[in-house]
Amino acid sequence: MISYHTKAVTTLPGYQLGQCLYEGPRTLVYQGMRLGDGASTIVKILRTPHPSFNQLVQFRNQYAIARHLQHANIVTPLALESYGNGYALIMPDSKAMALHDYWHKFNPNLEEFFVISLQLADALHYLSQEQIIHKDIKPANILICPHSKQIKLIDFSISSLLPKETQTIQTPNSLEGTLAYLSPEQTGRMNRGIDYRSDFYSLGVTLYEFLIGNLPFNSNDPLELIHAHIAQNPEPISTWVCLGGQLCPEPLSDIILKLMAKNAEDRYQSALGLKYDLKKCLKEYKKTGKIAAFTLGERDLCDRFLIPEKLYGREHEVETLLESFHRVATGESEIMLVAGFSGIGKTAVINEVHKPIVKQRGYFIKGKFDQFNRNIPFSAFVQAFRDFMGRLLRESDSALAHWKRKILEAIGENGRVLIDVIPELERIIGVQPPVPELSGSAAQNRFNLLLEKFIAVFTTKEHPLTLFLDDLQWADSASLNLLKVLMVDRQTGYLLLLGAYRDNEVFPAHPLMLTLAELQKQQTTISTITLTPLSIPHINQLVAETLSCSIELAAPLTHLIYQNTKGNPFFTTQ
Template structure:
């Protein structure tokens, strides 16, 4: 998340909240819970604490405390103008009547909103897949489209919001220049999950340690060689027997499956997002194919994104798509199209803080020059 002056405005909102209500916006038991609380928990409005607090004051404070920076005040100037209007009304009338807040709120810096526009049908597909996984199943969703069309934005914006309430979202990105390194993005994604688990309190961390050790048995080293950070939780593991290359791969796939199953469950479904699959190494694709064929996997959602213009009929992903379509596992394929003109209109309206009638020509020009590709709108 971008850190700028809007972070300071959020902090100011927290100060106002405590001054007005006598309470913090969020109350947690320990430091570890703060990040989750800021991202996921809904803040109670000041009016709920004290009905005598003017509605406008409550709305101003809640706008300052919006979770998404683009939904907060964009400038101290806009906030100051609203507070001046509140003071003016109190001076003249002794009360504050409702008025549209943030009407004069324009940032001194140019910001394109970091949010998803449109894609409503695609959001529904992802939500259905996540709900299916939360019911105790496994699912696969592949998202394809041209470069810059918004594949990564779609997955990140939708799935992170779903998982905020419960579960884990991890992501890895394949690199065209690192195709010779097997499993690299998968290893990095799970390493980040381990780091996240390390922030839990000792009791929870000990529970994870027992669960992972039980799943891995005597094969802990198979995973710690793949994810060295895991030793922070389960400790140094005993050496394993040397096998032939094929047997080594088979062992790794089986042990990794058990490891993934240990990290997922009813209270914490696991979402694994792998981006740029068109550059995936063969070992990673074999691993994904192996996992997708396991009927015992539960509470796991695999999401992959790839550039469809770089995947032809001879690409390994094409064969996987065919297998997924014929398989028994829940599978959906989203082919992203360019955004529509009305989404560009919405984006420019929010960016420039102006009415639709003032930007019709600009929207037409942008739509014609970018063909509805969000990436080209940003550059």
Template sequence: MDNKENVLWDGGERVLWREQSSAAAGHNVLFARLAAEQPMPASLDRLAHELALKDELDSAWAVRPLRLVRENGQVSLAFEDPGGEPLARLLGTPLEIGYFLELAIGIAAALGKLHQRGLVHKDLKPAHILVHCADGQPRLTGFGLASRLPRERQAPEAPETIAGTLAYMAPEQTGRMNRSIDSRSDLYALGVTFYQMLTGVLPFSATDAMEWVHCHIARTPLPPSARVEAVPAVISRIVMKLLAKTAEERYQTAAGVEHDLRRCLADWQRQRHIDDFTLDEHGTPDRLMIPEKLYGREREVETLVSTFTRIVETGVPELVLVSGYSGIGKSSVVNELHKILVPPRGLFASGKFDQYKRDI
């Protein structure tokens, strides 16, 4: 890189930098370059996919891709430059509440615009959010995994191979919740991002991929207000609602999040205090969202779960048969085991998780 290049973020897989133009050359341009000399085909596919979305992305809320650039054996994706810097560069210590609310409102609004276009980001995180842009509005980027499907399933895979960023990944994206990925999966990642903005740390810490999966599907994080006393209780509740394990218990839309944050900011600016109120009263989805909860099969599911837990704890094999007419829902019952297979739920409470990881 020469002295006209300014690295904004090095994420390991790819590097984001701003190439500063001379007065004669015109506007600055952002580039995302794959760091590996011989990148994996999947990494190249993500750049191409992001470029293919350019006509569906609005420069008012997204960093729009322009073209692929191949130079000196390396592949980069060029973007319009709205100015600003990745949110990730601001994190590490708790943000002041008023400042947090101003940033969070803009981020929620941008995410809402993305969802209105029928897109699900699937990799929302601070490194993929530009703040302090020239017009003061945040921009989203990092659309290499974005989906045009309103709902899709993640197949159970080894945690190390799941596409996305595990620290910000919704439980259903791990493939172990028997639940579909939709726009509310992005809201979980938004909750992780807000948690980090408010506290300076992630809601969970883990040492490997499997432990990240365990955290998202089984552990409840300490509320932000319990970590940082200055965080108002209402804002803490907003974040914890975003971090709900099932999508039905989260905010249903980014617009609902934005509305509640704006109410918080109005109270904060007026009285340096936020009055309590009912969350997500204005979060009615703009499309039909059919709940994926399994009803009327609690006894059968509990039999499978208790049997599986007993096998893991005793080491004695057992055979369980699930029978019934075709179409009665046998697969749905069995699929409820996904959320506890890695690692078994029985080990969560017993404190044997670390031993389980060593054994496998």
């Protein structure tokens, strides 16, 4: 059995544990020796004696993904030992230390920086070839052997192994990784999936910090950091003193800023392209002690088929949506609808305004009605607010205390009604007393009133709220009634309700259209954008950028695609 004390593990069957090398909030790392053959090992264990299922899955994941990797710059684990309620990850002891500790202890020069960076580029190239996204590149997960300067990448606990036919994973519903090093798309607020280029962004943050000793964005407020990754450009470091006590060469600053581009299409497209530019810098630096300006990415070619995750031909529609948000940010409330056929890009257009809304400190939440669950009332509202509460739970303790006070002031002792449909709310406001049972319309009216007061807590001048309800053509009658409650005679403002629906599936007597007509009679501001198919020039631009060729060369393929899809964006990408 394992013995638990203040630091968790003191003994592990088959191993002799020595000095504790690292003590983190979730894990402990020990020096060890395998008793069978006397091999020197590193033993990583979970700190808690009673880990959650998710913690166990993540811990096992790092072994499952890394055990088959064979690369000089990646630590391949030796074994995963079961014990008690958890696991111990056994790794070879290469006498390495964390990169962060190394640069503080040994004060490396710029030449060493290039040696380290080139090895990291090698490791990321290997991972991309193996269809692995690390998702947590940071100094603490990079080891270095002080004498050989060999780099070792560790910790694949949240990494993703993609199927061969897949190049991206979907936008995450929750934050994974270390916030200071997180790519914009990993925040879940960028309307795009995650691919291997997410690791390039995290590498850029790591190299930025390595060079000048400061992170590009530094804050103890999670929302501030998320906002910075999405909306703020890092300060160029060409005017900063870097390793070796000299000004950072401008081309090196440009390489790091290219790695940290907000959109993945603007970053390096391959680790080999990055490696080429770094080698060019190192060669000139060793020769002259300086690095002259040059064009970045000359050998940077993507080695896989990736369709750019950006909108084509929807600039006017996106601008209309943003104007609507700007009006709401001044204190108004309104409904903006986006209509069109299936696959025409309604959801994509609305999601595109997510980033600008976050940039202006607004909240953007979304839910989707389901064709086969129309018997479940308020399903899209519940989905949106469950996700929103999950986001709030990642804020600081002081922020949570603020929300708890505001919510309880708004809903009084009726919190149990909302907790029954939004369980995450209980973790913010605590256990609430039972409430009298009501039936029929009385219960629905109480719920509507409470949800209206609850939503009003988050519709403020500091944080205007955008609520996106997708597939409104399938909304249940209770949800449509709630729409009327929320939008009629609103006194507080700062609420933008975005809705998407298939206009070919509704008719004048459809419940949605009747609800909208009733809202218009009540002087509610309602606008509608109807999306049309993409034009041939816009599809040609998509094809040319996907295949990295000229628009003239892309034209024949574009016409063939257009004949088959008639400009439908979904069918076009398929």
